[in-house]
Amino acid sequence: MRIATWNVNSIRTRHGRVVDWLVNADVDVLAMQEIKCTPAQFPLEPFEAAGYEVVLHGLNQWNGVAIASRLPMTDIEIGFSGQPGFAKGHDPDSGQDAPLEARAIGATVDDVRLWSLYVPNGRGLDDPHMDYKLRFLRALADDSARWLGANPGGALALMGDFNVAPTDADMGDPSFVPGLSTHISPAEREAFATLEQAGLTDVVRPLVPTGYTFWDYKQLRFPRDEGMRIDFILGSPGLADRVADARIEREQRKGDAPSDHVPVLVDLVGDDDDDDRPMIF
DNA sequence: ATGTCAATACAATATTGA
Numbered sequence: 001m002r003i004a005t006w007n008v009n010s011i012r013t014r015h016g017r018v019v020d021w022l023v024n025a026d027v028d029v030l031a032m033q034e035i036k037c038t039p040a041q042f043p044l045e046p047f048e049a050a051g052y053e054v055v056l057h058g059l060n061q062w063n064g065v066a067i068a069s070r071l072p073m074t075d076i077e078i079g080f081s082g083q084p085g086f087a088k089g090h091d092p093d094s095g096q097d098a099p100l101e102a103r104a105i106g107a108t109v110d111d112v113r114l115w116s117l118y119v120p121n122g123r124g125l126d127d128p129h130m131d132y133k134l135r136f137l138r139a140l141a142d143d144s145a146r147w148l149g150a151n152p153g154g155a156l157a158l159m160g161d162f163n164v165a166p167t168d169a170d171m172g173d174p175s176f177v178p179g180l181s182t183h184i185s186p187a188e189r190e191a192f193a194t195l196e197q198a199g200l201t202d203v204v205r206p207l208v209p210t211g212y213t214f215w216d217y218k219q220l221r222f223p224r225d226e227g228m229r230i231d232f233i234l235g236s237p238g239l240a241d242r243v244a245d246a247r248i249e250r251e252q253r254k255g256d257a258p259s260d261h262v263p264v265l266v267d268l269v270g271d272d273d274d275d276d277r278p279m280i281f
Numbered sequence: 282a283t284g285t286c287a288a289t290a291c292a293a294t295a296t297t298g299a
Contacts, residue, residue: 009287036287060288
């Protein structure tokens with residue numbers, strides 16, 4: 001089974017490129033982020049014509065997550081347990097919960113529990129959005145730890161735009177982020193590390209040790225290769241053991257109307273479609 | 282020169298977000 005993640009930066013603008021890539025790259029399941037639309041606005045037809053079913057969560061023109069799959073999806077979950085909310089100007093001391101944004105959708109394909117996740121940007125080190133980002137990451141780690149406790153040995157994949165560059169090599173120069181050095185601050189890296197403490201590992205890095213997944217549209221970042229590695233597939237041990245290959249699809253940053261992010265994919269063996277499982281006599 | 286892009290409200294530009 002080939003699974004992938006891609007921040008598409010508007011599916012209405014990008015559906016042609018996305019479906020073409022799904023078919024050409026022979027992808028079974030794609031987690032998308034920043035679809036930037038409601039369910040009524042989502043271009044379902046090109047996906048269905050290519051043989052993909054889509055589940056999505058979109059509230060307005062911001063954020064939005066989806067999963068497209070040509071294998072059956074079950075147990076669709078909108079948002080994760082404990083996911084924090086956010087609203088500009090919301091007073092956290094008001095006693096009222098801030099509304100949830102469209103940043104998480106889960107589905108099960110074969111025996112793999114998959115999530116499409118769009119972690120808050122943070123905006124600035126002192127911005128209220130940064131605290132939201134840190135709380136979002138910690139709550140995600142807590143929910144993942146709960147799932148792994150309830151499903152020992154289970155295959156869990158967190159796929160998405162985490163908006164954190166976990167190592168220095170994942171961002172060549174902090175000035176790539178205008179103004180403030182978000183994405184690389186100790187607080188953000190510590191919050192990201194709680195996912196590793198929950199038992200999840202980056203399953204792409206061992207096979208693709210270098211390279212970026214995002215280049216800002218501004219300031220010729222792509223031609224200069226001044227990008228960041230912020231899109232990941234994080235797996236439980238039960239998933240990581242089944243990873244046979246991984247790729248970062250840098251070519252997708254080229255050509256007409258690219259997203260500012262590129263797809264990241266991994267191949268899994270040992271799923272229900274066992275014709276790719278090594279035979280042992 | 283932030284060497285940009287997308288959605289919306291609105292009706293040619295401004296705002297928001299990334």
